[in-house]
Amino acid sequence: MKPNDNTxxxxxxxxxxxxxxxxxxLAHEVLAAQYLTRQGLHLIESNFNCRVGEIDLxxxxxxxLVFVEVRYRTRADFMDPVTxxxxxxxxxxxxxxxxxxxxxxxxxxxxxxxxxxxxxxxxRQGETEFNWIKNAIQQRY
Numbered sequence: 273m274k275p276n277d278n279t280x281x282x283x284x285x286x287x288x289x290x291x292x293x294x295x296x297x298l299a300h301e302v303l304a305a306q307y308l309t310r311q312g313l314h315l316i317e318s319n320f321n322c323r324v325g326e327i328d329l330x331x332x333x334x335x336x337l338v339f340v341e342v343r344y345r346t347r348a349d350f351m352d353p354v355t356x357x358x359x360x361x362x363x364x365x366x367x368x369x370x371x372x373x374x375x376x377x378x379x380x381x382x383x384x385x386x387x388x389x390x391x392x393x394x395x396r397q398g399e400t401e402f403n404w405i406k407n408a409i410q411q412r413y
Contacts, residue, residue, distance in 0.1 A: 300344040301328050304389050307402050313338060322375070325368035337384040339369045341409075344391045357388050362409045386410075 298319075305315050313331040320327040329340035341357060357365075365386055373379045390403040 300391050301342050303391060303400065304340065304342040304402075305329055305331075308340065308389070308404070311404070320368070320372055322368055322371045324371055325364040327365070327368050327372060330372065335383060337373075337378070337382050339365065339372070339384065339386045341365055341386065341388045342391065343388065357408070365409055 301318060305318065308329070308331055309315060313333045315329065315331055316337070317330040318328065320330055327339050328342040329338075331338045331340060341361070343357060369384065369386060370379075373382075373384070385407040386409040388405045388408040390405075392401050392403075393399070394401045
């Protein structure tokens with residue numbers, strides 16, 4: 273007797289629906305903006321989309337424009353949120369930041385940097401932990 277599709281079981285984590293993944297991402301971007309605001313940054317814009325990519329948060333740190341990539345992982349034992357920003361994603365962030373500067377007419381007018389903010393739940397009573405890497409991605413010439 274062959275098992276039918278209804279009796280098969282998948283092992284490992286189940287895929288997350290895109291709508292739920294987006295809602296989770298937005299919720300963590302709000303947490304990230306709140307955390308960075310407490311650190312003295314000011315929110316300028318969130319979810320800037322262009323044809324080359326997206327920037328989660330755009331903030332101001334004194335006179336520096338800061339592009340922030342927010343990463344959340346439920347299982348940091350598999351991969352730390354910060355280290356999940358691979359080379360391909362770094363290139364997209366650099367291109368997106370350049371597009372933003374051109375779109376806003378800010379090219380060569382304002383110092384800027386790209387930060388990565390990793391968020392994860394700690395094992396201690398579900399506390400939220402933040403790992404903020406300033407100037408994490410730099411233009412290489």
